[in-house]
Amino acid sequence: MGSLAELPWPRQAQQSSLNVKRMLWAVMGSVLTALACFIGAYHLFPDQGPRFIVSASIPMGLYWAEPVQISTLKSGDAVCFEYAAPAWASPRKYFANGSLLCKFVQGLPGDRIVRITDDVYAQDMTSGLRLLGRMSATDSKGRALLAVLDDRGSLTLRADEFWLGSTAARGFDSRYLGRISAGDIRLKLNPLLLLNDLPF
Numbered sequence: 194m195g196s197l198a199e200l201p202w203p204r205q206a207q208q209s210s211l212n213v214k215r216m217l218w219a220v221m222g223s224v225l226t227a228l229a230c231f232i233g234a235y236h237l238f239p240d241q242g243p244r245f246i247v248s249a250s251i252p253m254g255l256y257w258a259e260p261v262q263i264s265t266l267k268s269g270d271a272v273c274f275e276y277a278a279p280a281w282a283s284p285r286k287y288f289a290n291g292s293l294l295c296k297f298v299q300g301l302p303g304d305r306i307v308r309i310t311d312d313v314y315a316q317d318m319t320s321g322l323r324l325l326g327r328m329s330a331t332d333s334k335g336r337a338l339l340a341v342l343d344d345r346g347s348l349t350l351r352a353d354e355f356w357l358g359s360t361a362a363r364g365f366d367s368r369y370l371g372r373i374s375a376g377d378i379r380l381k382l383n384p385l386l387l388l389n390d391l392p393f
Contacts, residue, residue, distance in 0.1 A: 258382055268298055301355065306367075353376070
């Protein structure tokens with residue numbers, strides 16, 4: 194048994210407990226305030242403001258969304274486009290028509306998109322083939338996916354067309370949706386805080 198000096202005094206223990214409670218309330222208050230600001234910004238500025246993105250296609254985290262300027266888009270930019278289900282996918286209801294899907298810009302106007310076996314590549318005016326991702330034969334429920342390109346098939350993006358995608362094999366993107374019109378791209382996402390950048 195410890196000496197009398199080593200035993201915690203009741204008043205000190207109560208003060209310590211009170212300090213912990215105050216800290217927890219302060220943290221909770223900060224979180225609620227941030228959440229209220231986030232929701233308020235979302236409703237006040239539907240085309241601009243913070244967005245927390247949960248997707249297998251781009252890194253999960255907090256982004257600043259802004260109306261897209263098509264002329265400034267470059268390969269690697271994260272954007273959101275308005276989904277319109279192709280006829281073969283419509284009965285499966287992957288997403289509601291008009292939903293915003295967020296992907297990376299992988300192909301720009303003028304780029305040639307090529308499929309070799311199950312790999313999809315882009316080729317621009319100055320570089321060789323650049324791997325964009327792999328095709329998947331089926332979706333997560335085992336249903337056949339209709340690919341835009343057959344093996345050894347290719348297409349060239351026109352002036353108002355982009356190739357949007359990710360490295361996720363079953364990401365529902367241009368591999369199965371084809372060319373995305375510039376008019377369907379709504380938002381550009383600028384990363385603020387990505388979960389995979391956190392030190393834990």
